[in-house]
Amino acid sequence: MAIFIPAYGTITAMELAEIFMRHLFSKNGLPVSIVSTKIQSGQQVVKEELESAIRRFKKYADKNRSIPPDFQPGDKLWLASKNIKTKRPTKKLSERWLGPFEVIKKIGSHAYHLKLPQQWKSVHPVFHVYLIEPVKQSSISNHNQLPPPPxxxxxxxxxxxxxxxxxxxxxxxxxxxxxxxxxxxxxxxxxxxxxxxxxxxxxxxxxxxxxxxxxxxxxxxxx
Missing domain, CATH: 2.40.50.40 (OB fold (Dihydrolipoamide Acetyltransferase, E2P))
Structure with a gap:
């Protein structure tokens, strides 16, 4: 059965891998392997990102197979920055974790709709639980408040x-x-x-x- 997933404009290999993980792997399980005998340079990047996404998803699934975390509207969460494109002038200004952001509502059993800054209009506000972390459990130095917006x-x-x-x-x-x-x-x-x-x-x-x-x-x- 064909599955159609909407996408806005052009997307990167990492974003494509994220779509596969969110819409396909979470519902149909992980593929045994990704096979291709003739892979061009662009396709190779996608293949590598898909394999990386599979590893991350499997690691999360193995670690959290019992019960996913349950957050309530109004809770504050840190968001992993790996898939967020910023316009900061250099990567030195980027953090591994961004926020904290407020939970608006739960989506399904493994995703949350977050209240993002107005200048992030192009960022889809729903994130899988493996990309978020509660503020109360964060004691890592690179969990930082967002600096003033541009x-x-x-x-x-x-x-x-x-x-x-x-x-x-x-x-x-x-x-x-x-x-x-x-x-x-x-x-x-x-x-x-x-x-x-x-x-x-x-x-x-x-x-x-x-x-x-x-x-x-x-x-x-x-x-």
């Missing part, structure tokens, strides 16, 4: 710069070491950005070069 600049999302820390020339181009708003207490989250990326905090850039005129700046010779 601001809109000419209808485009843009993460706010908190401070410019340093500057350098790299391949005849000016770069700045940036501290991002919402991550000021974590020095490991600072990133080097080309000057062309910092067009909207001009005062911060100007203030830095006023304080440190000896550092490479917009007027430094780049020969």
């Amino acid at each position: 601001v809109l600049v000419e209808e485009q999302e843009e993460w706010e710069v908190a401070k410019v820390l340093d500057s350098k020339l790299k391949r005849c181009k000016l770069w700045h070491l940036v501290e991002w708003k919402g991550f000021s207490e974590d020095p490991e989250r600072t990133t080097w950005e080309p000057a062309s990326n910092l067009t909207n905090p001009p005062d911060l850039v100007k203030d830095f070069h006023s304080l440190y005129p000896e550092n490479p700046g917009p007027n430094t010779s780049r020969v």
